[in-house]
Amino acid sequence: MGSQNGPAAMIRPKGNVRWIICALLFFATTINYIDRQIIGILKPTLEQELGWSEIDYGNIVFWFQAAYGLGLLACGPLIDRLGTRAGYAAAIGLWSSAAMLHAFVRTPFGFSGARFLLGLGEAANFPAAIKTVAEWFPRQERALAAGILNAGANVGAIATPIVVPLLTIYFGWEAAFLVTGMLGFVWLLAWLVFYRPLASHPRVSESERAYIDADAAAEPVVRVPWRRLFVQRPTWAFAIAKFLTDPVWYLFLFWLPDFLSKQYQLDLKTFGPPLIAVYLLADAGSIGGGWLSSALMKRGFSVNAARKIALLACALCVVPVLSATGTSNLLAAVAVLGLAAAAHQGWSSNLYAVVSDTVPRSSVASVMGIGGAAGAIGGMIMAQYVGHALESFGSYWPVFLWASSAYLVALGILHLLLPRIGVAEA
Numbered sequence: 001m002g003s004q005n006g007p008a009a010m011i012r013p014k015g016n017v018r019w020i021i022c023a024l025l026f027f028a029t030t031i032n033y034i035d036r037q038i039i040g041i042l043k044p045t046l047e048q049e050l051g052w053s054e055i056d057y058g059n060i061v062f063w064f065q066a067a068y069g070l071g072l073l074a075c076g077p078l079i080d081r082l083g084t085r086a087g088y089a090a091a092i093g094l095w096s097s098a099a100m101l102h103a104f105v106r107t108p109f110g111f112s113g114a115r116f117l118l119g120l121g122e123a124a125n126f127p128a129a130i131k132t133v134a135e136w137f138p139r140q141e142r143a144l145a146a147g148i149l150n151a152g153a154n155v156g157a158i159a160t161p162i163v164v165p166l167l168t169i170y171f172g173w174e175a176a177f178l179v180t181g182m183l184g185f186v187w188l189l190a191w192l193v194f195y196r197p198l199a200s201h202p203r204v205s206e207s208e209r210a211y212i213d214a215d216a217a218a219e220p221v222v223r224v225p226w227r228r229l230f231v232q233r234p235t236w237a238f239a240i241a242k243f244l245t246d247p248v249w250y251l252f253l254f255w256l257p258d259f260l261s262k263q264y265q266l267d268l269k270t271f272g273p274p275l276i277a278v279y280l281l282a283d284a285g286s287i288g289g290g291w292l293s294s295a296l297m298k299r300g301f302s303v304n305a306a307r308k309i310a311l312l313a314c315a316l317c318v319v320p321v322l323s324a325t326g327t328s329n330l331l332a333a334v335a336v337l338g339l340a341a342a343a344h345q346g347w348s349s350n351l352y353a354v355v356s357d358t359v360p361r362s363s364v365a366s367v368m369g370i371g372g373a374a375g376a377i378g379g380m381i382m383a384q385y386v387g388h389a390l391e392s393f394g395s396y397w398p399v400f401l402w403a404s405s406a407y408l409v410a411l412g413i414l415h416l417l418l419p420r421i422g423v424a425e426a
Helices: 017-050 054-082 085-102 108-122 125-136 139-171 174-194 206-218 232-262 272-298 303-327 330-358 360-392 397-417
Strands: none
Touching: 017 054, 017 085, 017 108, 017 125, 017 139, 017 174, 017 206, 017 232, 054 085, 054 108, 054 125, 054 232, 054 360, 085 108, 085 125, 085 174, 108 139, 125 139, 125 330, 125 360, 139 174, 139 232, 139 272, 139 303, 139 330, 174 232, 206 397, 232 330, 232 360, 232 397, 272 303, 272 330, 303 330, 303 397, 330 397
């Protein structure tokens, strides 16, 4: 194992502006997931009040995934060209407006349209965030930074079952969409006031800038044409891994409240604590998974070994999730679901870092978009399959079987395509 400590490890920078940027990314991701998950929390309520079927709900989720996939393909190149400041601002403005639009529609068609616009805007979050990480962090800190921002997804998923039921019970489900949608505009103001590119940020010290740029010489800045990205192995490795594993996370976001309702007769007032427990574990997994590969690199492991050991550990932790459908013990089910959610988030933190390890900085958002689109396609398949399976059989067992094996299959394919993860090449 070759040491990957490099120049960045020997510099002790003065200043932590990069971590303030990371905090902004964390909060953006938190808001992103609140707006995304609210539909799952309100599914039983909306089905009862508006008369939806399981297939209606599956179609609403499908159109979100379709827009998310299209948005990811489009937003990656746009963010690479426009930069993260303008790109992020436009995206959160669009998705926050779409989130508030849900309060004014009633039919499955209307909700599908609102979800479509939400998906277009939300698609930019991770391409913009991971590109920002690549620009603001040296390689040995990227997995940890990605893990922290990715933990925002779990905080959003924790906050949603606390806030949304209260808003719905006291003010109606429309208020839940309006209040959560407004959060994005608060973040937008903070982003525009504080964020500037690294080279021109007035609060960054010279030592912190040198620390961040210590790896820059090893990472080409030549822009890779978008079409050429489709013939490169890192793009395919990331896209296939996302296609196979993102649907599992979407399953948790959009169907876990319904699973708890059907399996354990929980409702809007009672499924909050189990959901919070699952996503608290997911939060720990997001940061812990990112920390693991960063810690291995600091101990002398190569980038290749550190990333793949962390990915393997996460993949193995998802396997027990299949048992959740066969137990009548709510605590046991929450434990295996929480472990799987934690493993997914740790997996994602390292998978995002693999992109910054293998792709030039100028193309990170584009590759993130391509991979995210592949994950959205997987989510579209999941939405249709789960909706029809529940309508026909009323069982989650086949879906959890897929979830338990998807990560090991994805890691095997990633290893075949990238037998050695190394310095990004143009």
